[in-house]
Amino acid sequence: MAAMIEVKNLTYHYPEVAQPALDHISLTVEQGEWVAIVGHNGSGKSTLVRAIDGLVDFSEGEVTVAGIKLTPDSVWDVRKQIGMVFQNPDNQFVGATVADDVAFGLENAGIPRDKMIQKVDAALKQVDMAAFSDREPSRLSGGQKQRVALAGIIAMNPSIIVLDEATSMLDPHGRQTVMDVITKLRQSEKAPTIISITHDLDEAARAQRLIVVNDGQQLATGKPAEIFANEALLASSGLAQPFSTRLARSLAQQGSVHPDHYLSDTEMEDWLWQSHLTM
Amino acid sequence: MAITFDHVNFTYQPNSPFAATGLKDVNLTLPDGSFTAIIGHTGSGKSTLVQHLNGLLKPTSGQVQVDDFTLTSTTSNRHLKDLHQHVGMVFQFPENQLFDQTVVKDIAFGPLNFGFDENTAHDMAVQAAKTVGLPDNVLERSPFELSGGQMRRVAIAGVLASQPRVLVLDEPTAGLDPLGREHMMQMFEQLHEEQQLTVVLVTHQMDDVADYADQAVVMGHGEVLKAGAPQTIFNDPQWVYDQQLDFPTATKFAFQLQQKGFSFNQLPLTEQQLADQLADQLPAMDGKGR
């Protein structure tokens, strides 16, 4: 597999802030991979993905996206490769209606109008929002707005999709509908590389790999199960413990058998059932 | 004393093309010292409901009783100040309301408005800052220089400083990381236990409903669809699903175990309840059955 994103030694200071937001961070994301970035508030997750998209001018280090080295000259080519969905549904809705918003990126790219109409329609169908194409944003729920944002990105057909806490302001139903779109995208033929930033461990567990960010550095990376199994790591990076770990501890307090290492939810179910059968 | 809603209706912008129903015939009792969770899909009327608790909205018809205060469509705004102090209200993303030059001044803003003198207000502010766990060295800094989590705490302290007896929280932990969330919820729990505050929590987090609330109210299209102990609400899975609601993590896990063959005589809502019931169906730690 080829590397889709390569970050080397990236360092960034916000103006007039002593602490660097990114501190010599290096990492790689493979083509077609789904990576989740986790870490406590202020650990540098958003700054990292913004730097990769050329949205902050980093002072030190190197970013390569789809083989293009990020420089002031190449920044618009890099951005063509990446589609970003941000946290606040209201602050990224540019168009006056759903269809206008989906078209915004296409307009910027200078796509001819007849092609644009097809792409907008197709993208809206993919996120299940075709029936709302004339709606103004003030008459949409947060989840619907986020799906429109996703449609705007799908229409551009980027090789990478970045979700920066795209579901964190939504209700459970809204979250579900957005995650369903991502799952569907992953199953498509040309599945894009996905980077999702999230505080929701269930959502993170769906990724193939986790990157734990702390104080602007990559503290660890690995399969979700590997990361969740490392209690010391979770504690030191301010992450919550997964449900199965907490359940195992409660079982131990009850004096009952319990697994002595991390199990995913389904493994835990099987383990419990096997133990039950030995009674 | 308690909080009661008696046939409360509310319409936004009545007599205009924008008229929208906010509440429909709401009848509800929140006992003194209770911890109530308000849940429901977006636009179901949760925020509209809780804004009636301190008179920010007045019923179009019907009556709200909050301890000694009575609120009807004709209640004059002049009589609401005491109610505002009695019922503290933490809005969604409350850090958006900060404005003063220093943290301590911003926290003291409420007490000053409610007629306390400068010194008393300052003391109340310092006290509230301590309650929410703000370090002393931030008190004289500008609230806009703080991290998101700290700004949230300043805003909450700004509500607690006026020493309300009822605390209304509209999704207070949205956007915080899991540990920040947990600390904040434990802080509210502590206020509830130690000062017997009546707490009303609007939330999309079913784990919070399971862990902290003793009563849950399910809203839908401006109506109260169901009210009762969390246990009774979640006991009807199909209904919960139809309301586009989620389940607590432990409950979802229990459903999976049920499919495997485990049985639960009471639906577990918390990981503790789940462990309790599982322990009976598992061998003890020494390897022998019980």
Next chain:
Amino acid sequence: MLEQLTLGRYVPGQSILHRLDSRAKLLLSLYLIVIVFLTSNWLTYVFMFILVGGLIAMTGLKVGYFIRGIGPLIWLIVFTAVLQLLFTPGGHVYWHWGVLMLTSTGIATAVSVFLRFLLIITMATILTLTTAPLAIADGVEAMLKPLRIVHFPVAQTALMLSVALRFVPTLLDEATTIMNAQRARGVEFNNGGLIKRLRAIVPLLIPLFVGAISRADELATAMEARGYQGGDGRTKYRVLHWRSADTMAVISVLIINIVLVVFRHLN
């Protein structure tokens, strides 16, 4: 209070006025406003009121809604008219005290100022109630187009206008939330003397300002991430459609114009 104001609001609908091209509506509104200013005889006023009444009927909205909506502005209109009434010299003098006077010219001027204001505000309200903000922005862009020759950034201005209009409801919501949050902390916005009221505004304005800036910042980031570079090379998704109804509207106005000219000659 803010909620009552109708000027600047849009009510989605399917009336004839809703479906007219925004360029036609903008042009005709401008034209009618000019006519109102040129109006000088009573017959014409009567005619204009009948016309505006007809337009209101065509919107499909209730008359009461217009009347209530103009309510918050009526004092502004009355105030202007009273100034005219008391300070205009000329004609027969009925009463006179210091610089104040009541003259026949004054009365005529006051009445016509009152009527003009009322007509213009009602027409502007009809325009915004039946035209989506986006369509207004598009219409303005179309009308500004000739300015391209002098290198005026027409496309950017239009996008700015459309984004600004798109954020009006969001910012109004935000203002309401902040006001509520501060009321819950004991601020009284509608109580007390002028100084007290002015001071109550500070805890509203600062958060609103801070919020608007961070919103603008996030929006700019999102637009940049989606490839917005300003300038040219952008294509347009939305095109305006001039239909026969629009031509009809323009013809109707021309007919009205002829009627008005005839009225002028009758006098």
